[in-house]
Amino acid sequence: xxxxxxxxxxxxxxxxxxxxxxxxxxxxxxxxxxxxxxxxxxxxxxxxxxxxxxxxxxxxxxxxxxxxxxxxxxxxxxxxxxxxxxxxxxxxxxxxxxxxxxxxxxxxxxxxxxxxxxxxxxxxxxxxxxxxxxxxxxxxxxxxxxxxxxxxxxxxxxxxxxxxxxxxxxxxxxxxxxxxxxxxxxxxxxxxxxxxxxxxxxxxxxxxxxxxxxxxxxxxxxxxxxxxxxxxxxxxxxxxxxxxxxxxxxxxxxxxxxxxxxxxxxxxxxxxxxxxxxxxxxxxxxxx
Numbered sequence: 365x366x367x368x369x370x371x372x373x374x375x376x377x378x379x380x381x382x383x384x385x386x387x388x389x390x391x392x393x394x395x396x397x398x399x400x401x402x403x404x405x406x407x408x409x410x411x412x413x414x415x416x417x418x419x420x421x422x423x424x425x426x427x428x429x430x431x432x433x434x435x436x437x438x439x440x441x442x443x444x445x446x447x448x449x450x451x452x453x454x455x456x457x458x459x460x461x462x463x464x465x466x467x468x469x470x471x472x473x474x475x476x477x478x479x480x481x482x483x484x485x486x487x488x489x490x491x492x493x494x495x496x497x498x499x500x501x502x503x504x505x506x507x508x509x510x511x512x513x514x515x516x517x518x519x520x521x522x523x524x525x526x527x528x529x530x531x532x533x534x535x536x537x538x539x540x541x542x543x544x545x546x547x548x549x550x551x552x553x554x555x556x557x558x559x560x561x562x563x564x565x566x567x568x569x570x571x572x573x574x575x576x577x578x579x580x581x582x583x584x585x586x587x588x589x590x591x592x593x594x595x596x597x598x599x600x601x602x603x604x605x606x607x608x609x610x611x612x613x614x615x616x617x618x619x620x621x622x623x624x625x626x627x628x629x630x631x632x633x634x635x636x637x638x639x640x641x642x643x644x645x646x647x648x649x650x651x652x
Contacts, residue, residue: 367414368554368641369393369519371401371432371477372424379436382423384554389422390429401555402437405606408502410518410557431477434521434555435500439607441470442597443496443525443543447587447612465588465596470525470610474544478552481648482526484627485545490529491627491647494613495571495579495635497564498523498551499590501607508598513591516603517558522635522643523610524550524571529619529626550645563639564590569614572634573627581614588612 368384380394381401393416398404404413445466476482484491502518526549532542556563564583571579583589588596593611597603618625627633627647635643 367417367557369401369413369434369556370552370554371434371436372429373432374424374429379432380424383417385419385422388426390424390426391417391419391421392423393417400436402435402606405435405438405500405502405518406604408518408605410502414557431479431552433472433475433477433551435551435606435608436472437606438472439501439604440601441472441608441610443468443470443610444588444593444612445539448581448585448614449587461587465593467597468539468543470549471544473546474526474549475523476547476550476645478550478554478643479645480547480550481646482524482550482627482633483545483547483648483650484629485528485548485650488528488530489626490531490619490624491548492527492529492618493571493573493578493627493633494523494525494527494617495569496523496525496610496613497569497583497637497640499558499564499594499609499611500555501603501609502558502605504602504604504607506598506602508594508603510591510595513594514558514561516594517590518605519555519557520564520640521551521555522553522637522640524633524635524643524645525610525613526550526627527617529624550643552643553641556640561590564637567637567639570636571614571616572636573618574632578618579614579616586612
């Protein structure tokens with residue numbers, strides 16, 4: 365049985381976590397020794413959690429709960445920018461592949477779970493999509509060698525790294541304020557234990573808006589591969605269990621069209637990697 369872990373909130377507002385059983389039900393795992401999946405990540409207790417899953421239990425129907433980001437209390441969330449060759453070419457500045465990766469932080473308040481809408485704020489209509497793979501650190505470390513980097517990944521998920529484009533350009537040296545609007549992004553559809561490089565290397569990453577393919581690339585084309593990302597980040601900051609790294613998006617975001625095509629209420633965005641699943645979210649305006 366392939367484990368797919370989710371975090372959710374019951375109709376009574378109680379936060380819980382569990383394992384998917386089929387596509388429509390959840391085996392509740394929140395009555396054990398861990399508070400949530402972030403606790404599991406910090407304890408590096410994925411094997412123990414898997415042993416507690418009963419595939420015959422269907423404690424909750426997905427339709428009856430509100431799905432949350434898989435890790436509701438992650439450690440650091442670091443994002444890699446401009447990590448595909450065609451994405452770098454979008455800048456039209458004549459530069460080759462960068463020598464060093466671009467990085468910026470995101471905060472968990474900026475993320476919804478699968479099936480929940482990305483929220484467009486009243487301050488801007490420029491809500492954009494970015495489909496990406498997310499890696500979750502299991503074994504922590506500092507100055508992790510590239511040859512050992514895959515051993516430090518505990519789990520993977522997907523992200524629509526929603527961005528408010530005009531706010532990205534408010535400052536000269538950073539993009540933080542355009543990348544951290546509340547509920548402007550999403551993670552999911554679940555957290556899958558990492559079983560080896562073929563889960564994420566050499567796989568197709570595709571983003572669709574209302575069924576139309578907008579982004580399509582293979583992770584083998586990344587400028588900075590997964591081992592290099594872990595090596596580089598751990599050079600300057602210690603990586604801890606439960607830290608998350610969002611690893612970059614291909615070309616094709618709405619900002620790159622002429623004229624730009626921003627997300628609007630009623631749109632449906634899907635981010636898919638065949639080895640992980642499909643993250644699907646709608647778009648809504650922020651309620652007054």
